[in-house]
Amino acid sequence: MHIVVCIKQVPDSAQIRVHPVTNTIMRQGVPTIINPYDLFALEEALRLRDRLGGTVTVVTMGPPTAEDSLRKALTYGADRAVLLTDRFFAGSDTLATSYALAAAIRRIGETFGPADLVFAGKQTIDGDTAQVGPGIAKRLGLLQLTYVSKLGAVDPDGRSIEVERRAEGGTQVLATRLPCLVTMLEGSNEMRRGTMADALRAAREPIVVWSAKDAGIEDIGKCGLRGSPTVVKRVFAPTARSEKAALIEVRPAARDTADALIDALFTRLPKLEAELIAAQTA
Amino acid sequence: MTEAKPQAAAAAPSRAGMKKELPEHFKAYRHVWVFVEVERGQVHPVSFELMGEGRKLADRLGVELAGVVLGPPGEATQAAVAECFAYGADLAYRVEDPLLADYRNEPFSKALTDLVNTYKPEILLLGATTLGRDLAGSVATTLLTGLTADCTELAVDQDGSLAATRPTFGGSLLCTIYTLNFRPQMATVRPRVMAMPERRERPIGRVVTHPLGLVEDDIVTKILSFLPDRDAGTSNLAYADVVVAGGMGLGAAENFQLVRALARTIGAEFGCSRPVVQKGWMPSDRQIGQTGKTIRPKLYIAAGISGAIQHRVGVEGADLIVAINTDRNAPIFDFAHVGLVADAIRLLPALTDAFARRLSPHNRDKLAG
Ligand SMILES: Cc1cc2nc3c(=O)[nH]c(=O)nc-3n(C[C@H](O)[C@H](O)[C@H](O)COP(=O)(O)OP(=O)(O)OC[C@H]3O[C@@H](n4cnc5c(N)ncnc54)[C@H](O)[C@@H]3O)c2cc1C
Ligand SMILES: Nc1ncnc2c1ncn2[C@@H]1O[C@H](COP(=O)(O)O)[C@@H](O)[C@H]1O
Numbered sequence: 001m002h003i004v005v006c007i008k009q010v011p012d013s014a015q016i017r018v019h020p021v022t023n024t025i026m027r028q029g030v031p032t033i034i035n036p037y038d039l040f041a042l043e044e045a046l047r048l049r050d051r052l053g054g055t056v057t058v059v060t061m062g063p064p065t066a067e068d069s070l071r072k073a074l075t076y077g078a079d080r081a082v083l084l085t086d087r088f089f090a091g092s093d094t095l096a097t098s099y100a101l102a103a104a105i106r107r108i109g110e111t112f113g114p115a116d117l118v119f120a121g122k123q124t125i126d127g128d129t130a131q132v133g134p135g136i137a138k139r140l141g142l143l144q145l146t147y148v149s150k151l152g153a154v155d156p157d158g159r160s161i162e163v164e165r166r167a168e169g170g171t172q173v174l175a176t177r178l179p180c181l182v183t184m185l186e187g188s189n190e191m192r193r194g195t196m197a198d199a200l201r202a203a204r205e206p207i208v209v210w211s212a213k214d215a216g217i218e219d220i221g222k223c224g225l226r227g228s229p230t231v232v233k234r235v236f237a238p239t240a241r242s243e244k245a246a247l248i249e250v251r252p253a254a255r256d257t258a259d260a261l262i263d264a265l266f267t268r269l270p271k272l273e274a275e276l277i278a279a280q281t282a
Numbered sequence: 283m284t285e286a287k288p289q290a291a292a293a294a295p296s297r298a299g300m301k302k303e304l305p306e307h308f309k310a311y312r313h314v315w316v317f318v319e320v321e322r323g324q325v326h327p328v329s330f331e332l333m334g335e336g337r338k339l340a341d342r343l344g345v346e347l348a349g350v351v352l353g354p355p356g357e358a359t360q361a362a363v364a365e366c367f368a369y370g371a372d373l374a375y376r377v378e379d380p381l382l383a384d385y386r387n388e389p390f391s392k393a394l395t396d397l398v399n400t401y402k403p404e405i406l407l408l409g410a411t412t413l414g415r416d417l418a419g420s421v422a423t424t425l426l427t428g429l430t431a432d433c434t435e436l437a438v439d440q441d442g443s444l445a446a447t448r449p450t451f452g453g454s455l456l457c458t459i460y461t462l463n464f465r466p467q468m469a470t471v472r473p474r475v476m477a478m479p480e481r482r483e484r485p486i487g488r489v490v491t492h493p494l495g496l497v498e499d500d501i502v503t504k505i506l507s508f509l510p511d512r513d514a515g516t517s518n519l520a521y522a523d524v525v526v527a528g529g530m531g532l533g534a535a536e537n538f539q540l541v542r543a544l545a546r547t548i549g550a551e552f553g554c555s556r557p558v559v560q561k562g563w564m565p566s567d568r569q570i571g572q573t574g575k576t577i578r579p580k581l582y583i584a585a586g587i588s589g590a591i592q593h594r595v596g597v598e599g600a601d602l603i604v605a606i607n608t609d610r611n612a613p614i615f616d617f618a619h620v621g622l623v624a625d626a627i628r629l630l631p632a633l634t635d636a637f638a639r640r641l642s643p644h645n646r647d648k649l650a651g
Contacts, residue, residue, distance in 0.1 A: 098423060128573065129431035134387075134419025143502055144387050146416045162506065167385065168321050168411050170510040174386075176503040187566070229428035229464040235450060235457045238591060240616035247610055250624035258629070258636035261604075264620065265581065269602055272580055275523065277641055279549045 001054030001156045003045040004105055004115040005078070006136065007038040009062050009069035010126045034069045037121030039191045040184040044151060045119050046077050046192065052156060054116075055079040057108055061089055061100050067207055074202035075194040081205070082108055086212040091225035094127065098135025099222045104215045105140060116156055118142060118181040130183070137181035145174060146183045154178075304463060311465035314340040315375070315403040317394065318349045318366060319413055321385070322508075323358035325365055327478065328409030332471060333369040334479030335436055336407055342438040346372040348403070352393050354383040367484045374487075375401065379494035381501065384508065385413050388501045391420040393494050398425060400492065403466045405444050407436070410470035422468050428461030429468040432572065434475055434595045444469065449572050449591045456591065474520050474576040474599065519568065524550035525579045525600075527570055528558065529593075531586020531607060531626055535563040540630040541585060547637050553577070555587050571596035583633075585626035589614025606630070 011030040034042075045056045058073040060066045061084040070081035084104045092100065109115050118140070120133035130146070137144035145163050149171065152162030156178065165172045166185055194202075212223060221227060250257045266273045316336045319326040333349065340347040349366030353359035355378045366374045377393045394417065398406065406421075408414040410432050422429035434456070435447040443460050444467040450457040461467040519525065526548075528541040538554070545552040553570040554563070570577055572592035578599035585606040587593060594617055597603060605618035606626045615621040622629065 093428065094419075095423065095426065095428065129429075130415045131419040131422070131429060131431060134416060135423040138420050138423035144416070144420065145503075146387075146419075147412045164509075166412055167508075168319075168326060168413060170508055172384070172508055173506040174503055175506055229426070229461050230430060231460050231462055232450075232457050233445070233460050235455055238456055238594065238617075241619075245605075245615060245618050245621040247615060247621040247623050249610075250622050250629055258632040259640075261620070261622070261633070262636050262640055265602065265604065268619070269580055272524075273640070276548055280641060 001049060001052045001117070002109075002113045002115050003049060003054065003056045003117045003119065004108055005038070005042050005045045005056060005058045005073075006101060006105075006118065006120040006132070007042060007058050007060050007069060007073055008035045008121070008124050008127075009033070009060060009066040010035045010124055032065070032068065034072055035121055035124045035126075037123055037125070037184075037186055039121075040186055040188050041119035041121050041182070042073060042076060042078065043189045043191045044182075044184050045117070047189070048117070048151065048154060049079075052154065054156075055112070057082060057112060057115075059084065059101065059104055059108060061085070061092075061097060061104065064209075067209075070207055071202050071205075074205055075199045076192060077194060077198050080112065080208065082208040082210060084210050084212075084215055086223070088212050088220045088223045091228065092223060093228035093230045094129050094131040094135055095229055096223055096225075096227035098132050098139055099227060100212070100215070100217065101132065102136050102139035103212075103217045104210060105136065107210070107215045110216075114179070116178045117154075117161070118179070120181065120183045122147065122183050122185055133181060133183040140181070143176045143180040145176065145180055147185050148182050149185045149188050151182075304465070308463075308465040311402040311404040313345045313348060313401075313403050314343070314405045315348045315350055315398075315407070315466070316366075316371070317406065317408040317414065317417070318351045318362055319409050319411060320351065320353045320358060320362045321413070325362050326409055326411060326413075326473070328411060328414075328471070328473040330365070330369045330481070331473070331476040331478055332407045332409060333366065333371060335471070335476045336405075337370040337479065339405060339436060339438055339444070340372075343404075343442060345404070348372065349374045350394065350397060351375070352377045352382045352390055354378065354380050363489060364486050365481075367487050368481050369479055370482075372487060374489045376489055376491050377494050378491065379496070381494060381496055381498060384505050385416075386501060386503050386505065387416055387420055388503060389494060389496055390417050391424065392496060393492075394421050395424050396495070397492055398466060401490070406466040406468045408468070408470045410472040414470055418468060418470050425464075425466070427464040427466060427468060428459075429470070430459045430461070431470050433469045433471050434598075436469060436471070443467070449595050472576050474578050475595070477578070477599065519551045519553055519570070520575045520577055522551035522577065523579050524548055524581045524583075525553055525570070525577050526550050526583045526585070527553040527555070527587060528564075528585050528626070529555040529587030530557050530561075531588075532558075533586075533627070535561070537627055538563055540627065540634070544583070544630055544634045544637070547634050548641065550579075550581075550583075555590075555593050584614060584618070585630055587614055588612050589617065 012033045057080040058078045059082040123130035147166040150164040159178045318329040349371040430446040433446045437445045526545040582600035603618040604620040605614040
C-alpha cells in the first residue's frame, strides 16, 4: 500500500503581514507549524500503513523552509518526504496549487510506486478554502471522499474502500474504488507521539526536493500567480460601525446597572421581552 | 506530462495574466446562477439566502437569475423548482434523474459541469456546506475557473466583475477577490451569512430541463447507508433568536457555566470563540465565526471576546450586539451596539439575576394582563 499525504506548512500565529504591492501574505518571520487539519490525515495514513503494510509519503508545496514540516512528519513515522519548491509557485491560488501538487503526486507514483490513496486535510488554517483536496482529485482523475470522519474496511487487493462521510444532517456510509483521495475531518483521530527511532531517522533522512521541472511540470504558465484565475485586488481592515456604541463603564456588583441595561435592551428591541416570555411559557 | 484534459467546451487559456480584457469565448457567459441544494427532499435554507444575494447581483448586471435544481424525479424536486421562483429566480435549470437521489460527487459534478458548459452563466453561487464545498471544488477545477470560498460579501464592480470579499489569514483583515479572465466566476457562501429574502408565492416560470446522461454503472462510488444525526436540532445555534457567547476573557472552563446560566435563563443558545474550542472548554459545534457557525440572532451577548474578524463575520448579522469586555479598546467595541466595559465574570451573574427577575412569573402576568 502506498499512501501519499498532502501537508502544508502554515504560520502559527495570527500575526498578519500582507505584501503592500502584490497583496499576498508574507510569511517571513512568523513561526510555522504543520496545518493542524493535516495531522488527522497523516495519522490516519500511518494507522492504515501500520495495519496493512506499505509506505507513507508526505508531500508539500512551499518555500525551502517547509522542509521543517516535512521533517516533523517524519518524526511521526512517515517513510518519505517530498518538497515541491520553485519560485514559479509563488502566489498560487487553489487551482494553481492543485495543478502543481497533482503533478508532484503523479511523479511520486512514477518514482516510488503508484499511490493507492491520497490524503489531504479538510482545509488549511491560512487559505481556509477546502478546495485543494477536490482540485487534486479532479486533476488526477481520482474518486473523491471529503469530510471523512471514519475509515472503514480498506482492501488493497480488492481495490476497495469504505468510509463514513459527514454530510448535512447525518453521515453517509460510502464505498468506492482505489485509488482515491480522502480529506479527513478534524477530531477523527489523535496524532501519535513519534518514537525515538523515528526522531533519529527524521534528522538524517534526505528529503526529496523537486523543482517544477523535476515534478514534470512543463507549462509554468499554469503555476503561481500566472496560473491563478483568482486575483486578490484589495486587502483592507473592516470599518467600525458609523454610530459607534457609547461605552458604559460598569462598576463591580452592578445590580442596578444590569437592570438599567435590560431596560435599554428591551427599549431597543421592543418585541423581544414578550417573545422571551412567550418562549418560556411555551 | 500532460494535465488532465478539461471537459469544458471552453477550455481556459493556459496563461492567466492580470489583464482586464475578458477572452472572446467567455463573453457569451451571462446570467447569475444559484445552485439549489436539496437534501433528502428539503431545500437547504442557504440556497434561498443565496437567491436573495443572486437577485441583487443579477439586477445590478441587468441579467437573469436562475436556480439550478438537481434531484430525482418526483415531488421534492418539483417543489424545489417552485421555491426558486418564490425566492426570486427568473428561470430554473433542472436535471431530474434517479441517480441524483442522494449526493455523490460524480453525478452531481457531471450534471453541474454540463449545465455550465451548455448554458454558460457568468456567476455561479453555491452554499459552503459539506455538499457545496465538495461539489464546487470539483466543478471549478474541471472548468479551470476561479472559486472564492466562504464569502461574506458579494458585489458587482464598475466593469461588471464579481467582487467577492472574505476574511483573510490573521485576526483583522478582509480581502476582495476577482476572477478576471475566466468564467463562470464561482463563489461559496456559508449558511446564515446572507439575510433570508422574503418568500413570495409566484407562478412557476421558465424551466429548462437537461439530461444527466449517466447510468448507475458509470458511477463508481456507492452509498451503503445514511445515518441521520441523532441529536439533530438540539443545538439550534445558527437559527437562534438570542445567543450568549463566551471567549478567552472568561479565563477558565468552569466560568462557562456563567454563559450557560444566562442562556438558560433567557431561553438562548450558547456559543463561544474558536480558542475556547481549541482549549476543550466547549464542544466544537458551539464555535461561532468564520470556521464555526454564522448566526443572525435578534440579540447577541458576547462576553470576554475580543472581536477578531473571523469572529466578527459570524455575528455581524445580529440585530443587536452587546459586548462585555474589560478592555475599552477591544475591537469588538467597533461593531457592537452596546458596549459594556466590565469584568464578565462579575457582570454575567448580575445579568442572569436581572433577567430572571424581569422574566419572572410576576412580571409575566403584568405583561400579559
Ligand atoms: C483561519 C482562521 C479562522 C478562524 N476562525 C475563527 C472562528 O470561526 N471563530 C472565532 O471566534 N475565531 C476564529 N479565529 C480566531 C480569531 O482570529 C481570534 O483569535 C479569536 O476569535 C479570539 O478569541 P477570543 O476573543 O475569545 O480571545 P482573545 O482574542 O484572547 O480575547 C479575549 C478578550 O477577553 C477580554 N477579557 C479578558 N478578561 C476579561 C474579563 N474578565 N471580562 C471581560 N473581558 C475580558 C480581553 O480584553 C480580550 O479582548 C480564526 C482564526 C484564523 C486564523
Ligand atoms: N501547499 C500545499 N502543499 C501540500 N498540501 C496542500 C497545500 N495546500 C493545500 N494542501 C492540502 O489541501 C488541503 C486543503 O487546503 P485548502 O484548500 O487551502 O483549505 C490541506 O489540508 C492540505 O492537505
